[in-house]
Amino acid sequence: MKTIEVHLVNAFTAFDEGGNPAGVVLNTDSLSAEEKLKVAQAVGYSETAFVSKDEYADVALSFFTVTGEVDFCGHATLAAFSLMFKKGILQAGDYTQRTKAGMLGVSITGDGNVVMEQKSPEFTQRLPYEDVSELIGIAPDVLASTQLPIEVVSTGLPDIIVAVPTGDLSKIDLNADKTTEFCRQHNAVGIHAFEICESSSNLTASCRNFAPLLGIAEESATGSASGALACYLAKHSIEEIDSKGSSSENCSKHQRALTKVNPTFNFVFEQGRAMGCVSRILATVAIKDSENTQWEVSVVGLASLIGKKAIELRSPSI
Structure with a gap:
């Protein structure tokens, strides 16, 4: 039996209210895609983000809904980087993330705003x-x-x-x-x-x-x-x-x-x-x-x- 700790984060809040909840799981290198889907289904949010190590990017993120994996999720990205900032894993600065949508830049400001690069339209x-x-x-x-x-x-x-x-x-x-x-x-x-x-x-x-x-x-x-x-x-x-x-x-x-x-x-x-x-x-x-x-x-x-x-x-x- 594995116990997976899921952090629950409200993304895109307005004055600390509202927002869209996402699950975030850290250190997921050993989790399979099937296990990630089961976690996302148990959490029950629209998306859950899974953070793992990457050889070339600062982090790799994968995203699962209750029905399967998606290439990218903006609010779950915000949730993941905000969590890592608040836990002291990341400092204010510029980072790269690997996603199925490609390598994307993310910046964290000193006051905790997360700036997410997206692909050209x-x-x-x-x-x-x-x-x-x-x-x-x-x-x-x-x-x-x-x-x-x-x-x-x-x-x-x-x-x-x-x-x-x-x-x-x-x-x-x-x-x-x-x-x-x-x-x-x-x-x-x-x-x-x-x-x-x-x-x-x-x-x-x-x-x-x-x-x-x-x-x-x-x-x-x-x-x-x-x-x-x-x-x-x-x-x-x-x-x-x-x-x-x-x-x-x-x-x-x-x-x-x-x-x-x-x-x-x-x-x-x-x-x-x-x-x-x-x-x-x-x-x-x-x-x-x-x-x-x-x-x-x-x-x-x-x-x-x-x-x-x-x-x-x-x-x-x-």
Whole structure:
């Protein structure tokens, strides 16, 4: 019998409240993939991160939902690095992590903020309003009124990015079975829906994330999808500038940044309000060339330790 100590961490907290819980297990070099899955299932969170040694990176991280392994998880990455910082395993500084999504940079600031590098975005396909309408219970003409496309975007995991009019985010009524099959058909892990906040708000957008394909009905903070959404908003800001010019009255403060060379976009996202667990996620997109092909993407947040859990694993029969 093995006893596995799992640290329980709330990631992307706002003023030490809200956030999305993740399990974190340290020193997992001897655990098999099957054992990691059993631990993740026993913890029952949307994701659990497993930290091990790596020959070339500072650490290697693997991520398991209750249904299987995924290539990357933003909030579990934040949880793992925040835990290692709080335990004194890591100091403030710059690190590399090996994941199935690739080698990614992570920085820890002196006040405990974790800055996670994500992959350059992949914009893989656009989807009809009519198809997605059937999944989320919002009429196609309402979705079309945003004048923003529904698009699959990945900065580590592919999400379906869906804009809804301000005030309609809370009206989403997800059909989990249809969404699971649709995501499977279109090589996406879930739906990340958002509404733009009022210009007077310090938030860019409020978001909801649904990933029933991974066994997640709804998630209160999603780091990978937040990076994808930031790239989506930056891309469509570029397209609006190209079509309307920088003097357009419709240009947001983010769009006006495009009048500069190599612009940087800063976004603040809220997620989890519908679940009564509000999270705060910061995302930055820096475009490094005049052709808009070299992107640097990072997602930033804080985390709080909420406890521990001991998981008993039976030794395999011989």
